[in-house]
Amino acid sequence: MQKIAHLRKTLQSLKPFQIRNYFIYIVRLRLGAYKKAAPKFTSNEIGRFRPLNVPVSDQVLPFLLADSNRIEETAQKILNGRFFPFMKNVSEVLSLKPENPSLHWTKIHPGQNEDIKLIWEPARFSWMYSLVRAWMISKNPVYQDYFWTQIQHFNDQNPAYFGENWFSAQESAMRIITLSFCASVFLKSSPSDNKNLAILSKMIYEHACRIPSTLRYARSQNNNHWLSDAAGLMTAACVLPAARQSEYWFRLGWREFQNALNHQILPDGAYIQYSPNYHRLMLELVLWVNQLLSLKRIEWPENLHQKIGRSITWLIKHTDHISGSVCNIGHNDGSNLFPLGGEYQDFRPVLQALSKLFLAQTVFPVGPWDELYNWFIDRPLPTSSIFPCTESRSYLDDTILRIGDDHDWALLQVSGFQSRPAHDDQLNIHIFHNGRYLALDAGTYRYNSAPPWNNGLKTAFVHNSLLINQIEPMDDAGKFLWLDWDQARILKKTASSAEAEHFAYQKIGLKHTRTLERDEGWMITDRIIPISSSRKAGDFHFRLHWLLPDLDFQIQKIESGWKLATPEFNLAVTNAAIPLTIRLIRAGKPVYSTEDSFEQEAIQAISGWFSRTYDERIPALSLIITGKAPAPFTLQTEWRFP
Structure with missing residues (x-):
C-alpha cells in the first residue's frame, strides 16, 4: 500500500510533460530501441573541426601570469598522470577506463552502492582547462601533445556507446563542450595535423549522435541534464558546421535550451533544483x-x-x-x-x-x-x-530573506517548492561573518555509496533547523525523492529582521515560526505554537541542530541553557523554563554530551561533517540541543562575535 501511495504522490508532484516523456523513454529502453550499433558514416558526413573564437580577449594572459606558478604546478601533476577530481584539494590517479567497456550503455545498471560519478569525473576532461591555462602562459607543446594523446586514450578505452562513460547523454554533452573549448584554444595559434583533427571530429560527431535519442529522458528530469544536452548539440553543430546533421543539431538544441530555461528558472529567479x-x-x-x-x-x-x-x-x-x-x-x-x-x-x-x-x-x-x-x-x-x-532594487528583496551587509550577513531559507526538493531544509539558516561561513549547510558528499552515505546529508537532521518528535518534515521516498513537500511562507521582513513559517508539523497540530534578527550579533527565535487551543496538552520532544566549523571550543552550562565558545564566535541556546540537554558531535563521534542526551546511530554517523564539494568531507561540529515541553514554547539561539 505504501508503494502505491508513493507512486500516486510522485505522479501528482510531476508535470504532465515529465510523465509523458519518461514513460516513452522507459518503453523505448525496454524495447531495445536505443541499443544500436555505432552509426556508420564517412569523413565527408562529419566534416572538419572548426575552432571557436576562444579566448576572445588578449586580457586573459595577465590573469594567468599572476598565478603562473600554481597553474604550471597543477598542469605538471596532470602530465604525471594525476588530477584533482571535483576540484578537491587532493589529487588522484587519472584514468579514463570504464569498468565495463564491452557493455552497451543500455545494459549497464550501476549498483546501489557504486558511484558512477567517480568514473565519469575524469572523463569529463575538466582537468584539461589546467593544461590550456598553462599552455597560454608558455606555449609549451607538451600540453597540446598530452591533450591529443588523452583524446586517443579515451577513444581506445571507450568505444562509442559502450561502457559507463556513454551511460548518460549529459556526460557526452559535457565532453563536447570541454573538448571544443580546449581544442579551439590550442588550435588558435598552433594548428594540429590532419590525423588529430580527424580523430577529434569523429569523436564529437559520435558524442552528438548519442544525445537526441534520449532527449525525452532529459526533458522528464527537467533539470541540468536537459540544458546540458541541448548545449552539447548546439556546440557540435558549431564546431562541425559541415556535418550532415549540423543544422538539425543546432535547431534542435536551441529549441530545447529555450524550453528548458523557460521551465527551470522560477519567477523569483531561483533555479528549479x-x-x-x-x-x-x-x-x-x-x-x-x-x-x-x-x-x-x-x-x-x-x-x-x-x-x-x-x-x-x-x-x-x-x-x-x-x-x-x-x-x-x-x-x-x-x-x-x-x-x-x-x-x-x-x-x-x-x-x-x-x-x-x-x-x-x-x-x-x-x-x-x-x-x-x-x-x-x-x-x-x-x-x-x-x-x-x-541594496533594495526589486521584489527579490522581499522573497530572499538575506539580512546584513557584506561583512556580516545571514539568510533564512524559504522555498515554495514547484519541483522536487533536493534537501529537507525549510527555515535553514546560513551565517557568514567577515568572509567565513559559520552556520554551515552540510552539502552532499556522495549520491551513491554504502549507507548512510547514499545522499544521506539531504535529511533535516543535519540542517540548521528545529525538529519535533524526531519527525522528518517531508516523506523520504527514495534517494532523490521527497514527497509531502514541506512548504513555507514569509511572514515579515525588515532591514534588520525576517520571519517565516513552515507547515510540516500541522499534521501533529503545531505551527513552527522562525525569526532571524540582527542586533549586536544574531538572534534566532523558534516558536512552537498549537494550532488549536482545544488540543490535549502533552510534551513534545524538540531537537535543535547547528552545524559549525571545526574549531576549538569550550562548553559552559549557563542559567537558562548552554553556551559554546570558539575563537571566532560564541553561541548560546536558551529557554529559562525548559531543561535542555546538549550533545556535540565531530566527524560522526560525540565529543561532549550530557548523560541524558541521545542521538540515533545513523544520524550520528553523518553529523559533524561538512562537504565543500563532491566526494569530499571534512570534520565539523554538530551542536544538538534537545528537550521536552508542552506547546507553546520558545527556543532562542544567540550568536556573538569577538
Whole structure:
C-alpha cells in the first residue's frame, strides 16, 4: 500500500510533460530501441573541426601570469598522470577506463552502492582547462601533445556507446563542450595535423549522435541534464558546421535550451533544483550558449533575457562578497563547467561575467575572478559603480530573506517548492561573518555509496533547523525523492529582521515560526505554537541542530541553557523554563554530551561533517540541543562575535 501511495504522490508532484516523456523513454529502453550499433558514416558526413573564437580577449594572459606558478604546478601533476577530481584539494590517479567497456550503455545498471560519478569525473576532461591555462602562459607543446594523446586514450578505452562513460547523454554533452573549448584554444595559434583533427571530429560527431535519442529522458528530469544536452548539440553543430546533421543539431538544441530555461528558472529567479551549484552550472551553460548564438548572430528572446537576469540576481543574493562562497544549499555534485578564475567554491567568476552580459553591471571590484569574463567577452569592464546585493532594487528583496551587509550577513531559507526538493531544509539558516561561513549547510558528499552515505546529508537532521518528535518534515521516498513537500511562507521582513513559517508539523497540530534578527550579533527565535487551543496538552520532544566549523571550543552550562565558545564566535541556546540537554558531535563521534542526551546511530554517523564539494568531507561540529515541553514554547539561539 505504501508503494502505491508513493507512486500516486510522485505522479501528482510531476508535470504532465515529465510523465509523458519518461514513460516513452522507459518503453523505448525496454524495447531495445536505443541499443544500436555505432552509426556508420564517412569523413565527408562529419566534416572538419572548426575552432571557436576562444579566448576572445588578449586580457586573459595577465590573469594567468599572476598565478603562473600554481597553474604550471597543477598542469605538471596532470602530465604525471594525476588530477584533482571535483576540484578537491587532493589529487588522484587519472584514468579514463570504464569498468565495463564491452557493455552497451543500455545494459549497464550501476549498483546501489557504486558511484558512477567517480568514473565519469575524469572523463569529463575538466582537468584539461589546467593544461590550456598553462599552455597560454608558455606555449609549451607538451600540453597540446598530452591533450591529443588523452583524446586517443579515451577513444581506445571507450568505444562509442559502450561502457559507463556513454551511460548518460549529459556526460557526452559535457565532453563536447570541454573538448571544443580546449581544442579551439590550442588550435588558435598552433594548428594540429590532419590525423588529430580527424580523430577529434569523429569523436564529437559520435558524442552528438548519442544525445537526441534520449532527449525525452532529459526533458522528464527537467533539470541540468536537459540544458546540458541541448548545449552539447548546439556546440557540435558549431564546431562541425559541415556535418550532415549540423543544422538539425543546432535547431534542435536551441529549441530545447529555450524550453528548458523557460521551465527551470522560477519567477523569483531561483533555479528549479534548489541548488546554488546547479544554478551556477545553468548560468555557465548560458554563458557558453551566448558564445554560440553570437557566432550565429542570434539574439536572446526578451523573456529569457529577463529570466536570466533575475536568476543572476538570485544567486548574487546567496553569495558572500568577501569570499565568493555561497550558501551550500541542496545538491552539490562538484560540477564547475568552466574552472577559470577561482577556486571551486568561488562563484564570483560566473556572476561577474553574467552580470556584465545580462545586467550591464559589475558586481565585484576587479580581481582574479575576471579571468572567466575575459575568456568569453571581448569588451572592457564597465565603469559604472558596483552595486551591493543588499541594496533594495526589486521584489527579490522581499522573497530572499538575506539580512546584513557584506561583512556580516545571514539568510533564512524559504522555498515554495514547484519541483522536487533536493534537501529537507525549510527555515535553514546560513551565517557568514567577515568572509567565513559559520552556520554551515552540510552539502552532499556522495549520491551513491554504502549507507548512510547514499545522499544521506539531504535529511533535516543535519540542517540548521528545529525538529519535533524526531519527525522528518517531508516523506523520504527514495534517494532523490521527497514527497509531502514541506512548504513555507514569509511572514515579515525588515532591514534588520525576517520571519517565516513552515507547515510540516500541522499534521501533529503545531505551527513552527522562525525569526532571524540582527542586533549586536544574531538572534534566532523558534516558536512552537498549537494550532488549536482545544488540543490535549502533552510534551513534545524538540531537537535543535547547528552545524559549525571545526574549531576549538569550550562548553559552559549557563542559567537558562548552554553556551559554546570558539575563537571566532560564541553561541548560546536558551529557554529559562525548559531543561535542555546538549550533545556535540565531530566527524560522526560525540565529543561532549550530557548523560541524558541521545542521538540515533545513523544520524550520528553523518553529523559533524561538512562537504565543500563532491566526494569530499571534512570534520565539523554538530551542536544538538534537545528537550521536552508542552506547546507553546520558545527556543532562542544567540550568536556573538569577538
